Amino acid sequence: MKTFRDKVVIVTGASSGIGEGLAREFAARGAKVVLGARSLQKLEAIAAEIRARGGTAACCACDVVEPDDCRRLVDTAVQTFGGLDVLVCNAGLSMRALFDDVDLAVLHRLMDVNFWGTVNCCKFALPHLQASKGSIVGISSVAGLHGLPGRTGYSASKYAMTGFLETLRIENLKKGLHVMVACPGFTASNVRFAALTADGSSQGETPRDEGKMMTPEQVARIVARGILRRKRLCLMEAEGRATHFVKKFAPGFLDRMFYLVMSKEPDSPLK
DSSP, X not given: OOOOTTOEEEXXXXXXXHHHHHHHHHHHTTOEEEEEESOHHHHHHHHHHHHHTTOEEEEEEOOTTSHHXXXXXXXXXXXXXXXXXXXXXXXXXXXXXXXXXXXXXXXXXXXXXXXXXXXXXHHHHHHHHHXXXXXXXXXXXXXXXXOOTTBHHHHXXXXXXXXXXXXXXXXXXXXXOEEEEEEOOSXXXXXXXXXXXXXXXXXXXXXXXXXXXXXXXXXXXXXXXXXXXXXXXXXXXXXXXXXXXXXXXXXXXXXXXXXXXXXXXXXXXXX
């Protein structure tokens, strides 16, 4: 794949944040984009804006936790545009609480959305992507490279996503399937506002300065380039590259640095 022109791309979690940024980026590059998320009203508004700018877009209400919804999302792409070239598993949920305090239901919810949501979408998209020798992209995180204190369920779900996708890549070595794990750092998106607290309620506000973070549009451009280059791992900024490198040689030092950084957040759960 040297261009996205006329390629069919599914993006989950496309109603806001990184997912919306990805949908707009692919459409601007000439792709036929299929947007999936739970809010059909938001998806329709974004799809209408894409079409108004000359792009091609369709949408489908989809809760990635529900396998039937994921099947319907893939069917929408295939029936509307005749095939599938790229699946971006972006739908995700975060959390902020110590494991000591968190309700187990919160961790189950994180795994349902971040891990099982990826598995569900890949299951129905895989035959079409094998036929097109296309790409599967999992939007992971720096927390999927090294454990992030206060985010046990989030890190665990992203590690699980990575293990699943890497195995899928190996199983399909002879079939031309491209699999990429993308790891943004902290990004200014509403996933941080919707992060679950210890009792499962939404955080409601971010503890970090959003102005110093990557934007969804920046993430989308980097992911698009990574797909065209058929990268395995897409690290996006110094923090991610440093984490990946330092973990190989000084994991204990990295533990201490992660603890120090996260303990300095306003109202940090770390004491």
